[in-house]
Amino acid sequence: MPTIYEVAALAGVSPATVSRVLNGVNVSPEKARLVRDAAEQLSFTPSRTARSLRMQSSVVIALVIPDIENPFFTAMARGVEDVAQAAGYSVVLCNTDDDPVKEARYLDIAASENMAGIILATAGDQADVDRHTERGRPVVAVDRAPLGVEVDTVLVDNIGGGRAATTALYERGHSIVACITGPADVATARERAAGWEETVRARGGIPGPYLRHADFRVGGGRRAMSELLALPVPPDAVFVANNLMSVGALQVLFENGRATAGIGIASFGDLPFPTLAPIGISIVPLPARRLGETAARMLLERINGDEEPPRTVVLSNER
């Protein structure tokens, strides 16, 4: 791995001049050519580590997500990546597995690696991002808003989506609409359920026994759906608050041969890789990719010196 000193020696100039050539500062054309040739010949790549140390900042962005196996987050990652790459930044993905400890560790890494910024879909409700914001390192929260921290945030309309999905089920003629949502300590889960509950009450229903908290994963959806089916008075429709739990719920319905038995399903977020014949599932679209793109754009603005007070953007539930 050649260094800038070797390039300088080969070109017969000082390392300072090599650096200037590489960074487009004014240098005489002859020296510039000498340097470029030398760099070419040694196939020189500047050490990002050294540069980061000196500049106190790198050109990589950390994207911290709770579940890399959830297509919602990977679609978001694609959005972030496209925008960031176009601006010359690289994106590294950090998978927290919904574990605040792992999350904290990755945030530490991001700080001590001098990363340019962080896009965070936080695992819990609390995230210690002060360390970053205090140092002027921008942080954008996406999908989930950390409590009590003032950072840019990109969200979807969870309550509205919950309402829309539930209303759609009523309008299809269902009368008892249950809800399978995520963990009670996750804000998105609470909000989606709130949209459901509000709608149920408005129609004179009793939400109580028909609300289930699960883990936002396939297995959780399965268990919750089984429980609902086992109720004395089972629901005839279910609003499921994310894509993976919808898969789980549908699996249970299929396995019980009830897929076409009139139990309606509405999913918050597209089903991953749908292969089903359209059996009348309502989908509230979740613009995962746009979420990522928007977050990335906001982060880049901050990196480029935007000092406005923190903003919150709520995307509508369209693809």
Place this chain on the structure above:
Amino acid sequence: MPTIYEVAALAGVSPATVSRVLNGVNVSPEKARLVRDAAEQLSFTPSRTARSLRMQSSVVIALVIPDIENPFFTAMARGVEDVAQAAGYSVVLCNTDDDPVKEARYLDIAASENMAGIILATAGDQADVDRHTERGRPVVAVDRAPLGVEVDTVLVDNIGGGRAATTALYERGHSIVACITGPADVATARERAAGWEETVRARGGIPGPYLRHADFRVGGGRRAMSELLALPVPPDAVFVANNLMSVGALQVLFENGRATAGIGIASFGDLPFPTLAPIGISIVPLPARRLGETAARMLLERINGDEEPPRTVVLSNER
């Protein structure tokens, strides 16, 4: 962001001593306590950038994959992560989008960030990993073997899997078995098709018109399946060489109402998030997670100084 100098000043010792305390070198107990207290008080996190520069190596591993939206690769990522985290390494994911240019860029980054090692599912057949191996930075290829490069490699038995899937279709009574495989310049695609072709010939079939190359994605599977159905003599079974194309193929069958019309499907690799009632799809399991775990373990051995000649491990097609 406090530095080691501030900790040293607060503790009344030299930075060298602080470093020694933090790295467990022999230091008198009193000073050790002073240092630990000071570090605690300032909530000091050592700069990984500075450490990497000095040590010429960091504790992060790059995992370079072609498609982050493919559950096969994310499952693999989980395997890598579990093993790496347990050994104190962090994993960053790099998504190349099957683009050799992006791949080269990420390999550059890995080198110039002094990453500890690289696990690479290469986009094309060629990958320029010499830069790394020459510098003693370990590289493990996974799922796909870069041509003409001597590195540790973890593969699955593609030919055997192709054979097994095809045989299963014949044994279910199908007589014309087609094949949808990946791009012709990807070795795994060629090998899986080779297993199919061999089996077809052994049964007296004519492979020729029934082989389709697509892009290993849902859309490619759809197009290829449509083409096969439009043949003068369409097949009555199809071996599909990866999970996403299987989804595409199944979508087409469902949309045409042919799902139950006797066209058999065998998929190389589990279907993502299956919600179908079991309609008799044959699956050749692909141990994605074990692939990742194995690769990570091999990489860690190399990082820890293993100097044996490169090995190739072929995992059997079991979960």
Place this chain on the structure above:
DNA sequence: AGCGTCGCAGAAATCGATTTCAGCGTCAAG
């Protein structure tokens, strides 16, 4: 001619850690 300005380039400082080297003190052995 003299003076100020400007462009270019090298020497040296800097970022924050690790590590070598050297010094100091203590203790044991001769």
Place this chain on the structure above:
DNA sequence: CTTGACGCTGAAATCGATTTCTGCGACGCT
């Protein structure tokens, strides 16, 4: 009492880039 070994510690070098500071030469203006 001297010598050697050993343990602990700090000073200083180091990693490889960027950037400030400084100097030099050319040029223009009065």
